[in-house]
Amino acid sequence: MLTVVALVILFAVAAWVGLAGRVVVPADRVGIVSRRYGRTHPDSAFKHVTPTGTRGVDARTLLPGGVHWLTPVVHSVEFVPRVHVPTGMIGVVHAFEGRPRTDRRTLGHHVECDHFQDGQAFLLGGGEQGVQVTTLAGGQSYYVNTRLFRVEIRPRTFVPPGTIGLVHAKEGAVRPPDQRFGRHVECCDFQDGQAFLSGGGEQGRQLGILSGGAYYDINPELFEVITVDNVAASREGLTDAHLQEIAIADGYTGVVVTLDGAEPHTDATDAVAPAVWGHRGFRLPWVFLANGGQQGIQEETLSGGAAYALNPWFVRVIPVPTRMLILMWHDKPESDTYDADLGRITVNVQGFDLAVTLSQTLRIPRGVAPSLVSQFSGTSTSGLGGLMDDPAPLRRFVTRVLGVSVTGYFAEVTSTHSVVEFLGSYQDIRRELAERLTHALENWGVEALGTSLGSFTPKDPSLLGSLKEKFIEEMRDENLRLGPRDARLDDLIDVYRSRAEARRATLELTTEARLLGRDDTALIRMVRELSDFEVPDHIRTGDIADYVRALPMTTVQDLLTRIRELHRDRGIAPAPRRSLPPGISGSDPPGGVWQAAGGASSVTLHARDVWSSTSHCHVRLTLLDDFPTPETTVRLLLRVIPGPDHPWAAPQGDRPRLLLVAVPLTPATLEPATALLHPSPQGAHGVEFTFTAHHPGVHVARFTVVLEHTGTVLQQVETELEILDSGHPGDLAAPHAPPLRGR
Structure with a gap:
């Protein structure tokens, strides 16, 4: 009887244990197991959460999708929701349990633990307390032991298109005092915090930037990212303009000033640093520095018509026009153009103030732009960089080179010329001034394309009368002085022209008489005179030649006979008449x-x-x-x-x-x-x-x-x-002799 009772009791207890120890985890939940009784973990680092089955919260969790058996009374299970990180967010993880951090680090190093879903692997793998360097990606759910980890949801880092993101590292080694930037480490655009720290990443400003138009899973506890969305809250003195991509327009070149690099050589005569290759237009500043690039104005420039994502902490870009420029010396309102300091030119000649406008066309070659910026910009390598669209360097060049050349030239000319001489030497002044400006520009390697000088006008209109009287007086004196000489020269020229014409006519007549005979020469000249006679309008082109051709040949022969007789009377011997061939008479044939x-x-x-x-x-x-x-x-x-x-x-x-x-x-x-x-x-x-x-x-x-x-x-x-048009048979010639026409 006792045996039966004992068996019944034992069976009842087993049934109760089986029913009470059965655990089924609901969907979207995670089971956190706690052990009420038993020994504690010998490692003091695991006081509350233990990696093994000792007293306390078990680092291991129960997942949905199966039946779990636990000892009743000894174990208890708490069901908590799984952790979901929404799209566009990241999860920053804080560990409640783990080993203490060393090396004065504020972030726990990375441990392989299935995205913090394997608490046991985290603790046994040396996971450290506090904020973790590794984050959880968005758009996913994680079965995380919430008694071991706390997940804080943060937005992803977004850099708008056309802009850049600057990165400031909060953690890492301390950089040397002579370095402006932390050491560059390849870390997947700062998304792999552990790679940054393990690679020797240093605190402070980073050389690398984040390109626009992209999202980044960056741990905000490790890096501070400055974008146009939060630039106002930064303490770096940055503005929206500094974070824009640097666009160089067509017809311009970008002169680059690097704010970091090796010190220039002390014996260098050129203030422009030599080119360094491999940095892709200063987009990879760490390559520039590694290859020995010097700070200051660079020989290499940026091409026009492109946009460049550059670090404004590292470079400053000054656009310089390489297209054709036209500089004007005339009155103009205040502006920021390159010729803003060039006003209308006023010259004083013998007490008369004359105003004149001037324009100079030039072109700055791309290779010359760095030298001009070096000499006329006064740019330092301190402060912030970015695009500095400042016309001051070229304005100084125009004023100090071209402006000084023009002022100096007119000072020389006005001191040696009278008013009349000055105004009468306009072409020489224009040519000499163009040569002076061309030479000044060539000294700087700038191409001079043309100089245009306007007319000189008195600033005081009342001076026009005085100037005109003075001009007339001086011209009268000059004409009186030169008049007799010019008259003698005209007479002498007429004499020589008459002699030359006589020699030419004599030579022509002699040559014709020798070749054709005196009689034929006289006849030809008579006919030539006749060809200039006016004839009736109905004779074709209206000259005597057509008129003669229109006459019958017998009439022409009679005319020529009369001409010969006329010249015979004047003493010209007739030419012998050529005889016709034997048997040929001079009568008209029948046709x-x-x-x-x-x-x-x-x-x-x-x-x-x-x-x-x-x-x-x-x-x-x-x-x-x-x-x-x-x-x-x-x-x-x-x-x-x-x-x-x-x-x-x-x-x-x-x-x-x-x-x-x-x-x-x-x-x-x-x-x-x-x-x-x-x-x-x-x-x-x-x-x-x-x-x-x-x-x-x-x-x-x-x-x-x-x-x-x-x-x-x-x-x-x-x-x-x-x-005929048709091509049918027609009369091919007149069947009768029509009236004569032509010659």
Whole structure:
């Protein structure tokens, strides 16, 4: 009976223990286990939270998703919500338990503990009390033992686009007193705090910056980040302008002044530090310093048309224009332009105040800009950097170089010139002043593109009358002094011109008489005089030459005979008359004959003689192609056929060479212009011409036959061709002899 009771009691106790010790952790919760009874942990660092199953809060937690068995009464379980870090936030972790920190550090070093979800690994791995260097990323939930860790939610660090973020380290080694910045350590843009501390990161200002347009998981307990959102609360003297990206406009170059670096060499004659490569336009200042970069104005400049994310604690940038600049010396309101100190120029000549405007165009090469800034900026390497859009350096250059040059030049000129001389030497003054300014600019390596000097005007308008009277008086004296000399020079020039004209005319006349004979020379000059006569308007171009060509040849011959007789009366010997070839008379021939060939039938058409020297030879023209149209080339065959009684008709006769001259009298092309042939009674010898009309209508062609060895014109004929648009057969020449026209 007792055994049964004992078994029942034992079973009841076991059932109670099983039911009371069963633990199920709800979702989104974490179970924190505490042990009420038992021994304490021998390590005094674990007084409240222990890594093992000793009395106190267990560092290990119970996770949802299963059944856990614990001893009733001995253990108790507390369910707490899991830790959620929202998106855009980070979790800064504080450890309640762990080992004390050493080396005067305020942050506990990193321990691998599954993002603080494995408390046992944290404690046994040497985790330290206090704020942890490692943070929890946002957008996630963590099963953290809240009796061991406290998680504080902080916003992520955001740097707006177009700006930068400056970093000030609160923890790390103490930097040497001669260094302005903490040692640079690669730490994933300050998001890996443990890498920063383990790599020897130092407190204070950091060389690295945060680029704009990005979020960063940076531990605010380790780093202070200065952005445009919190710059007003900083104690660094920074403003929004210092945290903007440095934009260099087109047509400018950025002269860089580094605020840190090696001291310049004491024996250096150039105040510009030499270039150092590898720092990507001063974006990597630690590379610049590691390669021996010197502080001060740098030889390397920043190109225009780009933006640069630079540390204003490290560099200062001064924009200098490299485009064309026009500087004006004239009255202007107060401004911050480069020529603000240049006013209208006033010069005093013999008591007269004359005002003048001046402009100088120049261009500063990119490589010269650092030297100009070095000499005229007075820039120090203390204070803050960033973009310093200050025109003062170039304004000083303009005033001290160009302004002084202009003032000095006019002081020299006015002391040696009278008013009249001064005003009369305007071109020389403009040229000398341009040379003076060009030389001054070249001494600084600046390109001078042009100098423009305005006119001189009296500042007091009442002085215009006095100035005019003085000018007239001085000019009168000057004219009286130079007048006789100029008159003698004019007379002498006329004498020499007359002599030269006489020599030229004599030489020309002598040469013509020697080559052509006295008689022909006189005839040519008479005809030349006739060519200047006025003629009726209906004669083409209106000169005597066209008028003579319009006359019949017999009339022209009579005119020439009368001219010869006129000159014979004046003592000019006539030239011997050339005889015509045997068998050729001077009577008019009946005319040439046209024959149209090449079609189904042929039509013989007459061409009229304009004039001829023989009636015993005939000119025969044959059309070799049908239906001429505009811009279409047709062929013409010309033959000279002597009559049966002509000496040239004999089989063994001596046939001279004849020169044929072809001229179109209407808008057309007739080629060749000249040709040679032998007369032939059988027509075996002939010359082929090509005729191309340029528009429809009646066209006229003239052919002249000349005896080659004497130049005697034997015969001249003209013919008409009617050119149609359609290309159908038409009259190729007039079937009758029309009235004579032309020559």
